[in-house]
Every structure is written in C-alpha cells, then in structure tokens.
Amino acid sequence: MSFKLPDLKYDYNALEPYIDAQTMEIHHTKHHGGYTTKLNAALEAENVSGKSIEEILGSVSKYNMGIRNNGGGYFNHNLFWEIMSPNGGGNPTGDIGNAIAETFGSYDKFKDEFANAAATRFGSGWAWLVKENGKLKIGSTPNQDNPLMDVSDFKGQPLLGLDVWEHAYYLKYQNRRPEYIDAFFNVINWDKVNELFKG
Numbered sequence: 001m002s003f004k005l006p007d008l009k010y011d012y013n014a015l016e017p018y019i020d021a022q023t024m025e026i027h028h029t030k031h032h033g034g035y036t037t038k039l040n041a042a043l044e045a046e047n048v049s050g051k052s053i054e055e056i057l058g059s060v061s062k063y064n065m066g067i068r069n070n071g072g073g074y075f076n077h078n079l080f081w082e083i084m085s086p087n088g089g090g091n092p093t094g095d096i097g098n099a100i101a102e103t104f105g106s107y108d109k110f111k112d113e114f115a116n117a118a119a120t121r122f123g124s125g126w127a128w129l130v131k132e133n134g135k136l137k138i139g140s141t142p143n144q145d146n147p148l149m150d151v152s153d154f155k156g157q158p159l160l161g162l163d164v165w166e167h168a169y170y171l172k173y174q175n176r177r178p179e180y181i182d183a184f185f186n187v188i189n190w191d192k193v194n195e196l197f198k199g
C-alpha cells in the first residue's frame, strides 16, 4: 500500500492572478510529489502499513522525523488544493459563515486574525482554521506539522490551511508574504470548508 499524489480538480493556471500557474505546477508536482514519495519510503523503512494518514499523524510521536515531515506535507497539501477553487472567495456561506460570525464577530475580523496567524508564523509553516469540540480556532504550526499531530501545540480538526512556506509564493510575491495572504482569501473554496465543518 502506498499514498498517491492526488490530481488537482482545476488547471495550474486556474487560480490566476492570485496564485500563478508556475508556482502551482512546481508546488504540486515537485513539492507535494516529493513529500508523497518520501512518505512512502519512510513508511516502508519502518514497516508501517494499512494505516490512514490521519491515524499516522495522530500518533506521529511514535515515528521518525521522516514520517512526521513528509506525512504532514502529504496531508497538508491534499487539504490545501481542496480548500481552494477558481470559483472560490467571497463571504463564507452556510453553517461555516454563521460559525465564523459568531466566533470572531465578523468575516472581516476572522480575516484579520487568520492573516495575522499566517504573517507572524516565523519561517516555514502553516496557518489554520480548525474545529475543536465544536468550536472554531485560528492558529499556526511550524514546518509541515499540523493540528492532527499528537506532537502539535495547536490541535483540532483542520478546516482551512494556508501554506506560508516561501515555495508557496516566492515566484510571484517574493518577500511580500502579506500580499499572498490577502490574495488567498479570493480563492477559498467555502463549499469544501463547509463540508469539512459538518463532517
């Protein structure tokens, strides 16, 4: 058994002008592809099989750093491609829209808090919106860690994740991470986030 790099549900240029086609292609084929290959090799080396990625991440402290880094990278990018869409952006709708308004006061306040989490994550990492015990929370994790990992200080069920590694934005935005974060709000697939929120 091995994990597979998923196909994107849209073309590499579909998120233009917010995320450029070259970044999308390299990010998907080289970075996500690399995490997938290395995860499979690390699992084979440790004789781990028959487990879902969620199970592996939930007890990742039992494994070596190769499984932690590449398992996180595999899961995080699977989610990242899904929670973006060429038809995305705008105000969150449905249950997640109501929950965001209740928890953060308004969508604008949510955006400020999420953008701040993404901008202040030092070095490489991810910003997250998660659900924990029915409540929404915003936070961030370093490297390819995520809120499903038993080793993470920030825990919950991921609903939205933003990759703030330089490889996610440097070709188009160079050092201007805040511009990339602003652009991201235009491609959020709220239908998918709603599905995860209800799940």
Ligand code: MN3
Pocket (backbone or CB within 6 Å): 027, 031, 077, 163, 165, 167, 168
């Ligand atoms: Mn990445």
